Amino acid sequence: MTELMAALTDTWDAENSWKLSTYEAAGGYEGLRRALRTDPADLVQMVKDSGLRGRGGAGFPTGMKWGFLPEPDGGPRYLVVNADESEPGTCKDIPLMMASPQHLVEGVAITSFAIGCHHAFIYVRGEVLHVYRRLLAAVREAYAAGHLGRDIHGSGYDLEVTVHAGAGAYICGEETALLDSLEGRRGQPRLKPPFPAVAGLYARPTVVNNVESIASVPGIVTHGADWFSSLGTEKSSGHGLFSLSGHVTRPGQYEAPLGITLRELLDQAGGVRAGHQLKFWTPGGSSTPIFTHEHLDVPLDYESVGAAGSMLGTRALQIFDETTCVVRAVSRWTDFYAHESCGKCTPCREGTYWLKQILHRIEAGDGEETDLDLLLDLCDNILGRAFCALGDGATSPITSSIQYFRTEYEAHLGGRGCPFDPARSTLFDDTPQAPPALAGAGGH
Amino acid sequence: MTAEPVGARSRTGYDAETLAALVADAEQILARYPDPRSGLLPLLHLVQSVDGYVSRDGIIFCAEQLGMTAAEISAVATFYTQYKRHPNGEYTVGVCTNTLCAVMGGDAIFDRLADHLGVGHDETTPDGSVTLERVECNAACDYAPVVMVNWEFFDNQTPDSAAELTDRLRAGETVAPTRGAASVCSFKQMSRVLAGFDDGRADEGVGAGGPTLEGLRLVRAAAAVDDAPGTPGTPAAATSDRPGAEVPPETGTEQSSAERRPTTPSDDTGPAGPADPEEGDDD
Numbered sequence: 122m123t124e125l126m127a128a129l130t131d132t133w134d135a136e137n138s139w140k141l142s143t144y145e146a147a148g149g150y151e152g153l154r155r156a157l158r159t160d161p162a163d164l165v166q167m168v169k170d171s172g173l174r175g176r177g178g179a180g181f182p183t184g185m186k187w188g189f190l191p192e193p194d195g196g197p198r199y200l201v202v203n204a205d206e207s208e209p210g211t212c213k214d215i216p217l218m219m220a221s222p223q224h225l226v227e228g229v230a231i232t233s234f235a236i237g238c239h240h241a242f243i244y245v246r247g248e249v250l251h252v253y254r255r256l257l258a259a260v261r262e263a264y265a266a267g268h269l270g271r272d273i274h275g276s277g278y279d280l281e282v283t284v285h286a287g288a289g290a291y292i293c294g295e296e297t298a299l300l301d302s303l304e305g306r307r308g309q310p311r312l313k314p315p316f317p318a319v320a321g322l323y324a325r326p327t328v329v330n331n332v333e334s335i336a337s338v339p340g341i342v343t344h345g346a347d348w349f350s351s352l353g354t355e356k357s358s359g360h361g362l363f364s365l366s367g368h369v370t371r372p373g374q375y376e377a378p379l380g381i382t383l384r385e386l387l388d389q390a391g392g393v394r395a396g397h398q399l400k401f402w403t404p405g406g407s408s409t410p411i412f413t414h415e416h417l418d419v420p421l422d423y424e425s426v427g428a429a430g431s432m433l434g435t436r437a438l439q440i441f442d443e444t445t446c447v448v449r450a451v452s453r454w455t456d457f458y459a460h461e462s463c464g465k466c467t468p469c470r471e472g473t474y475w476l477k478q479i480l481h482r483i484e485a486g487d488g489e490e491t492d493l494d495l496l497l498d499l500c501d502n503i504l505g506r507a508f509c510a511l512g513d514g515a516t517s518p519i520t521s522s523i524q525y526f527r528t529e530y531e532a533h534l535g536g537r538g539c540p541f542d543p544a545r546s547t548l549f550d551d552t553p554q555a556p557p558a559l560a561g562a563g564g565h
Numbered sequence: 566m567t568a569e570p571v572g573a574r575s576r577t578g579y580d581a582e583t584l585a586a587l588v589a590d591a592e593q594i595l596a597r598y599p600d601p602r603s604g605l606l607p608l609l610h611l612v613q614s615v616d617g618y619v620s621r622d623g624i625i626f627c628a629e630q631l632g633m634t635a636a637e638i639s640a641v642a643t644f645y646t647q648y649k650r651h652p653n654g655e656y657t658v659g660v661c662t663n664t665l666c667a668v669m670g671g672d673a674i675f676d677r678l679a680d681h682l683g684v685g686h687d688e689t690t691p692d693g694s695v696t697l698e699r700v701e702c703n704a705a706c707d708y709a710p711v712v713m714v715n716w717e718f719f720d721n722q723t724p725d726s727a728a729e730l731t732d733r734l735r736a737g738e739t740v741a742p743t744r745g746a747a748s749v750c751s752f753k754q755m756s757r758v759l760a761g762f763d764d765g766r767a768d769e770g771v772g773a774g775g776p777t778l779e780g781l782r783l784v785r786a787a788a789a790v791d792d793a794p795g796t797p798g799t800p801a802a803a804t805s806d807r808p809g810a811e812v813p814p815e816t817g818t819e820q821s822s823a824e825r826r827p828t829t830p831s832d833d834t835g836p837a838g839p840a841d842p843e844e845g846d847d848d
Contacts, residue, residue, distance in 0.1 A: 130781045138772035197599065206704045209663050215704035216777040219744065240599065247610070247647050247759050248659075248703055250716040251745040251770060254758060258767035283597045286759045288606050288645035291701065305605030305631075307644040323600055363780075366706035367665050373707045373779030389783055407664065439665050439706065453664040457701055463644075547670035548710060549723045 123381040125389060126352075128340050128360045129333070130376045133220040139255050141262040144223035150268055152339035156231040157276040159342075164235035168338065170346035172358030177203055177294075177331030178405060178434045180357075180423045183338075187236050189318035190326045199327040200238045201303065201317075202229060202335055204245035204256075205287055205294040208406035209457060210437030213362035214332035216374060218245070218252045221336075222259035226282070228335035230268055231342055233280050236328055240281045244299055247286040256284045291461035295509050296329040298463065309465045310509040333362060353379035357422030361436050367402075368394045368442035368546070380425070383438060384417040397442035401525065405434015407454045408514025410521030411447075431521070444550075446541035447526045448533055451518045452480035458515035469512035472503040476519065483530060486538030493523060493530055575629055577622040583615065584626075591630045594761060602631055605641055607760040609648050614757035618649040647759075649696075654689040655751050656734050659700035659713040660727070666702070669709040670723065675699060677724035682731060694735045696752075707776035708743070715755045717742035720774060744774050 132138050132147045144150070156164055169184030190198060202225065206214040218225060225243070233241045243260075245253055260282050263269045271279050285303060292298045293308040300322050302308035321327020337359065341349045350358040357379040363386055366372045370391030377386070383402065393399050401411045404421060410431040412419070419429045426433040441450060459473040479496055482488050500516035507513060523530060532540055545552055575584055590611055595601040608630060612623030619642045627638045642648045660675040661667075678697055682690050689696040705711045708720035712727050719730060720743040733740050739748045747769040750758075758764050 124787070125780050125784050127781050127784045130778075130784075133773050134778050134781055134785070135772070137768070139767070207702060209702040210665060210706050211702070212704040212706045216773060220773040220777060246704075247606075247645075248700070248713065248716045250755055250758060251718070251742075251767075254746070254763065254767040257761070257763045261763070284761070285597075285603075286607065286610065286761070287647075288609065288759075289647035290645050302606065303603055304600065305602035305641065307641055364707060366709060367669065371776070371779050372709070373776030375780035376784075377780070390779065437706070441668065445668050450664045450668060453662070453667050457663055460701070543668075543672060546668045547673060548721065549670055549673075 123377055123385055125375055125377050126360055127376055129217060129221070129224060129336055129362065130374065132224075133216075138220045139222055139259065141223055141259070141266060144221065144227075145266075148343070149223055149339070150227055150266075152342035153227050153230050153234075153268060154274060156234055156342050157274055157278060161235045161237060164231065164342065167346045168235070168341060171341045171349040172346075172353075172356070173334065173337055173341060173349065174357065174359075174423065175331055176333035176337070176361060176435070178208065178408075178432075180433060183330060183334050186318065186330070187232070187328055189316070190236055190328065191319060193237055197240065197323075197325050198236060198238045199322045199325060200229060200233045200236060200241040201296075201300065201322055201327055201329045202241070202243040202332060203294060203296060203299055203329055204243050204332045205299060206332070206435075207246055207291045207294055208408060208435055208437060209454060210364070210366060210403055210406045210439040211435040212364045212366065212437065213374060213435065215249055215252055217332060217336060217362070219249075219255055222252075222255045223263070224336040224339065225256075225332055226259050226263045227268070228338040229282060230263070230273070230280060231338050232328070232330065232335055234278055238328070239279050240283070242303060242322070243282065243284045244293070244303055245284065245286055246293075247288045253284070253286050260284055290463075291457075292463045292509075292511060295511065298509070299329065300327065307463070309463045312508075354420065354422045354424070356424055357433070363421065363436045363438060365390050365438045365440060367440040368397060368399075368445070369440045370394055379433075380420040380422045382418050382420055383412075386421075386438065387417075387440075393440060393442055397444065400441050400443045400445055401447060401450075401522070402441060403434075403437060403439045403518075404431050406437040407439075407457070408432075408510070408517050409434040410517045411525065413525050431517075442546070444541065444545040446539055446543075446546075447522050447529050448480070448484050449539060449541070449543070451522045452477075452484045454518045455480050455515065458511065462511060462515075466508035466512070468503045469507040469509075469515070472499055472507075472512065473515050475499055476503075476515065480519075483533050484539060486533060486536050488530075488534045490531075490534060492534070493527065497523060575626070577625045577629070579615075579622055579626070587611065587615065587626060588630075590760070590762070591626075595630070597761065602633075605631060605638070606645070609638075609642055609645075610756045610760040613649065613653075614753045614755075614760060616652075617753055618652045652689070652693075653752050654696035655694050656714050656749065657696045657698055657716070657752060658727075658731060658734070659698040659703075659716075661701070661703055661705075661709070661711045661713070662699045663702040665706050666710040671710040674710055674712065674722055674724050674727045677728055678731060681728045690735070692735065695731055707779075708774060714740065714742065714749050715752055717745035717749050719743055742770070745770050 135143050165187045173183045174180040229241050290308045293302045295310050297311035298308040317327040353359050363375045399414045423433045455476050459477040462469045462473045464470045500520050503512045504516045594607045595604040608627045624635050624638045628635045662671045684697050686699050712719040712722045746766045
């Protein structure tokens, strides 16, 4: 039984949780003080030893990413925080920055010191006005307290931090598209290599890390790499925010060591909404292949989720019960990918367009038997052939839903259309509840 | 690459006073970056704060500031959905209709608002007050279905609550988001903040809504029972020794219109950029 815990979330319920004074009262910035007395190379090693892996979805070892920077050549090196959280279902970084932006700012200061960066950027999506306000205020407070700026705490180390608001584009969560956007361009991915570690922002060595990854750094420095690696599994160490949404009794943020299962999380969250059963779920956002009740006991760590045919992604656990039409769900996700495809590469630009057309006609009842194979063929021509992961992600919900729910697709074909009543799946559904015999925490 | 001095020679149609203010703001924006062109996104937010959209004058202004062509500026502006190509209403009302919110009621909310307001996606009411939009996932899935007004969170909406919300906006009433500032500001004021000009309102509103604290509430309750803050796996051990017994209220945040039915005795109060999952280098 994996217990919930509170590392990143520990100050979120405090009064004025976003203020520097609140964060410092809970021990905040102790990590920075320690870091400034530590050799930067030792800090990089500490994060390597902790086993921290990128919390933005890819799961690449964070310390190793830092270690890829070339030797200093006297020119600038940059840290860019990816705060462009917009993967459907993902809702962890935004509440973190709303409730406790100092966690991130301290992580930025420590990371910048470790990698030899003197100007860091936080790229936050533009569609979260109050979070942007909180970040601006947090950075201002940190400057005033001497945690940022010139000669930080007498160490001789200087750091400038700029908080930058995007303007609405999912693709800017892809790290090289984010860099192009931060340079004032259309946010389109770059060819790799060169990787950002070698030629990133302004073609200089750059580390791009997710908010939660960076916010986890102060705890590692304060409590030690051993503490962090003692949490979670051997290859997926540490704590993570698990975001439950949809047809669950108490949706929300649940912090736990990696490796907890959905069954355990649902137990904590009151189960699937009363009177209903689990139908399908995403382990890490819409770009990760869907799971069903068969996967309730899959440990939510990188290896186990991968072995079960999906990806841990951002731990965005979107829960759908039996009232949800899987074709409708997948069709809407596909609309999203078609809308957000940046247009740079043909497989994604054209492929998502056609996926959308076919799914719309299936949903409307105008699909034919051959359309399912056509969908799979299209997916086969996108997966691995697109310029970045957006195209790959677009295929995940389609191929996985046809794998698990082919008969439900077929039920839509030949003029039949959707057999579901969308009103039943809403939060404000007022149709009579299922008889008690069927009630219970679905699937468990 | 910055900018020959603008002013009398500007090809924009701004009056001298407006132009002088814009130039002063632009200088502050460009000073934040090693390369001035990085200031383009905030500059575009800035011109929206004056014109209510990315106007022809705004594009020329950005081009003059950065020594670029109007075509280059337009190419960037048209990539991003928050830059409006025609005058926006005072309030952008965005209904999340990505899958999770749509399923939880976002589709019904959008349909009701379209009917109630008599406008469709990206259209503005004749009085210029409300621009209705379908928006993509806004990272508040645990509060679904979500409506954004000028990019402030209105959680757990229903068709009725959303229609009432737009009525109040159109009547000029002060409207408070569920999680955000004490009141929703105008589209132009919002755009100015997004350009990086703090409006001093960060301390307004809550730190977290109920769902944000669900996991922490259980941890606190368990710690209170155990009275053992050092137990491995409990958070109190993980960070500080702050007193952990306080159990925060379970939601029912201000202005929430949640109608989630109580489903358990303890539920009686109601409520990333692409993951790049295959690329090992995303983060």
